[in-house]
Amino acid sequence: MSVIGTENTSIRNGPYARSGSGSNAEVFVKKGGSGAAGDRGPSFTVDLSDRAKALLSKAEQGRALAGQLAAHMQAGSAALFRDGQLSKLPALDEGQRSQPSEEERDVHGAASSLQGLYDGMPKTLDQALADHRKVVLEAYPDEIGRMKSGLASGALKAEDGWNEIISSREAELAAAKQGTMRIQAVNDPNLIQTENEFTVTRDIGGWSARGVTVNANFPALQDSFGTKNLRPGSSPWTGDYVIRW
Secondary structure: OOOOOOOOOOOOOOOOOOOOOHHHOOOEEEEEOOOOOOOOOOOEEEEEOHHHHHHHHHHHHHHHHHHHHHHHHHOOHHHHHHOOOOOOOOOOOHHHHOOOOHHHHHHHHHHHHHHHHHHHOOOOHHHHHHHHHHHHHHHHHHHHHHHHHHHHHOOOOHHHOHHHHHHHHHHHHHHHHHOOOEEEEOOOOOOEEEEEEEEEEEEOOEEEEEEEEEEEOHHHHHHHHOOOOEEEEEEOOOEEEEEEO
16 A cells, blocks of 8 residues: 655754765754854854755655645535546656656556546446446457367366356356346345455556455355346445346
């Protein structure tokens, strides 16, 4: 999980300065002179070194970036959330990716990943059914073809249950084509339990987000609906549901 934030930089003024070299190079430089008689003591002027100025500038930029992001996401948020939409960050093309700082790319990547997760969640049961049907129609033909080729070449073994998997995929594809898929809400924790925990991670492949984990009691679902041809799902808007065919 990636946590993005800013830190406050605290600078303490005092009569003494630290100096050195390398990673411990001076942060403060003391300037001063002798005070006149009767004065409380010598006067000093403390200047920030170049390194301290750079650290302070970076912290200020981080705070400004966080503020800009918050303002962007809040703009018109009340109506947008009610409409099942969310204000979007602009996409970056290849030429733009190298321009922001690493911190700015982190914020953009995390926010964009959450945006994609939000967009992908169905807001109604009808949308959940339509989204699943679209995935089946677009992905299953090639998937079924690859599995059949794997069986024919010996790369996949029939004893591992691939014929049953192919048969199930074909039945689901036929239902999607014929429009016989159905969806039904489920409100029984003995059948489906869903965990909504939204996280963003970054690895070598880039940013990704996850937010809904669906745990289903398949034998109980199959007994309840009288079929093995079903698929559970959930979103914060729809609650738990089952698509069957």
